[in-house]
Each structure stands twice: as structure tokens, then as C-alpha cells.
Amino acid sequence: MIELRNVSKMYPNGTKGLNQMNISFAQGEFVAIVGLSGAGKSTLLRSINRLHDITEGDILIDGQSITKAKGKQLRLIRRNIGMIFQSFNLVKRSSVLRNVLAGRVGYHSTLRTILGRFPEKDMNLAFEALDRVNIVEKAYSRADELSGGQQQRVAIARVLAQEAKIILADEPVASLDPLTTKQVMDDLKKINTELGITTIVNLHYVDLARQYATRIVGLRAGQIVFDGPVSEATDERFAEIYGRQVGKDELLGEQRV
Numbered sequence: 001m002i003e004l005r006n007v008s009k010m011y012p013n014g015t016k017g018l019n020q021m022n023i024s025f026a027q028g029e030f031v032a033i034v035g036l037s038g039a040g041k042s043t044l045l046r047s048i049n050r051l052h053d054i055t056e057g058d059i060l061i062d063g064q065s066i067t068k069a070k071g072k073q074l075r076l077i078r079r080n081i082g083m084i085f086q087s088f089n090l091v092k093r094s095s096v097l098r099n100v101l102a103g104r105v106g107y108h109s110t111l112r113t114i115l116g117r118f119p120e121k122d123m124n125l126a127f128e129a130l131d132r133v134n135i136v137e138k139a140y141s142r143a144d145e146l147s148g149g150q151q152q153r154v155a156i157a158r159v160l161a162q163e164a165k166i167i168l169a170d171e172p173v174a175s176l177d178p179l180t181t182k183q184v185m186d187d188l189k190k191i192n193t194e195l196g197i198t199t200i201v202n203l204h205y206v207d208l209a210r211q212y213a214t215r216i217v218g219l220r221a222g223q224i225v226f227d228g229p230v231s232e233a234t235d236e237r238f239a240e241i242y243g244r245q246v247g248k249d250e251l252l253g254e255q256r257v
Contacts, residue, residue, distance in 0.1 A: 017043035032209035082159025103162030149180030
């Protein structure tokens with residue numbers, strides 16, 4: 001469903017975010033991306049949906065090159081890719097419902113979305129999405145009245161309303177407490193399992209990657225140093241990802257990846 005071919009990303013300061021990366025992700029996978037800060041995790045996700053333009057190579061989404069796409073074709077490809085950010089990326093003064101309906105803007109004209117004239121189908125999709133993440137009762141609350149965990153669930157509902165085929169989540173639980181982290185990760189896993197939506201998540205903690213993912217990809221200096229099922233993601237493998245021996249307590253606690 002997603003294929004990166006010899007992908008490199010060079011930043012203006014000379015830093016290489018991605019280095020000749022070749023990898024593919026199949027439909028319905030739940031993949032955790034791990035690695036130290038600066039390893040290229042965010043660059044990878046933002047290159048897949050072309051928030052970052054790559055320097056070299058090609059990225060295919062369902063057989064279509066998002067790298068070469070322009071205009072309407074690019075919009076149609078991006079419509080199938082939902083993005084969830086660490087900072088939630090909500091319009092804080094707008095209602096929860098309006099934020100979820102933002103997932104529908106790719107289906108309508110600019111004028112209709114500015115006026116907020118969404119058809120009944122869109123309203124139904126928005127309420128169904130909110131119900132799936134157990135927050136429908138907050139539909140008419142302002143986004144800034146919600147807790148961090150609730151705001152992240154609104155962000156998940158937005159990509160559901162978007163009817164995305166792919167969810168890219170860039171450290172979605174980094175700023176959440178342990179209980180809320182579990183609720184958000186449970187939502188993502190349930191959506192992946194029940195709807196078959198390909199889900200790729202950058203995660204801070206190794207234990208979360210092991211608990212929720214079916215596949216783990218380890219990055220180091222923009223290169224893949226591990227790619228395999230959870231059963232093969234041993235402590236020794238993680239030490240290879242970080243380039244040094246890392247104790248178990250550090251992996252599960254203070255070490256953020």
C-alpha cells in the first residue's frame with residue numbers, strides 16, 4: 001500500500017533525515033517506528049504524506065507516486081492519508097464537531113467548507129467517528145475545554161471522518177499520562193483491527209511498540225536498522241537501534257525514543 005524506493009531527504013543545513021530508504025507497508029498493518037531523537041521518524045511520516053518533499057527517490061501510495069503528483073491528483077492521494085500530531089492540531093476555539101468535520105474538507109469546494117455547509121452524510125460520519133472514540137457527548141464543546149487525551153481522540157475522529165485508508169501518527173501520546181496513553185493507543189488499535197486501516201505510529205516507549213504493533217521498524221541516522229515482527233524485537237535488537245547497550249528500565253522509562 002505504501003512503498004518507498006531509494007528515498008533520501010537532505011535538509012538545507014546538510015542533515016540527512018532519510019538515507020536511501022527502501023521499505024513498504026502492507027494494507028492493514030499496525031507498524032511502530034522507533035529510534036532516538038533525530039533518527040528520522042518524523043521525517044519518514046511527513047515524507048509519506050508529502051508534508052516534506054524528499055530530495056531523492058520515489059514514494060508510492062496504492063501504486064501512485066505522491067512524489068510526482070500535482071494539483072488534483074495530489075489532493076486525491078492525500079485525502080486517503082490521515083495525520084495525527086503530538087500537539088493535536090485542532091482549532092481550539094471551534095467546537096469538537098467542527099474540528100472533526102475538518103476531515104471532510106478534501107471532499108468539497110473551498111466555498112462550501114468556508115461557509116460550513118456540510119451535507120447530512122458528513123454530519124453522520126462525524127458523529128459516528130466521535131462515537132467510535134467514545135467522545136460523542138463532547139460534540140458541541142469547544143476543543144480547548146477538553147483534556148489532552150480527549151483532544152487527541154478528537155484528532156483520531158477527524159481522520160475517521162476523513163475516511164482515510166492510512167493513518168500516520170507522529171508521537172500521538174508523547175504528552176499524555178499513562179492512563180490516557182492507554183486509551184488513545186487502544187482506540188488506534190481497535191480502529192486498525194476493526195476497519196483494516198493501515199496505521200504507522202512513531203512511539204516514545206518501546207513497551208508500547210511491543211504491546212500494540214504487529215511490526216516494528218527501528219531507525220538510526222535516517223536508515224533502517226531493524227524491521228521485523230514484535231517477536232523478534234528483543235532488548236539486543238533495540239540496543240542495535242540506539243547504537244549502545246540500553247538497560248530494560250531505561251527503555252521502558254526515561255529513555256524516550
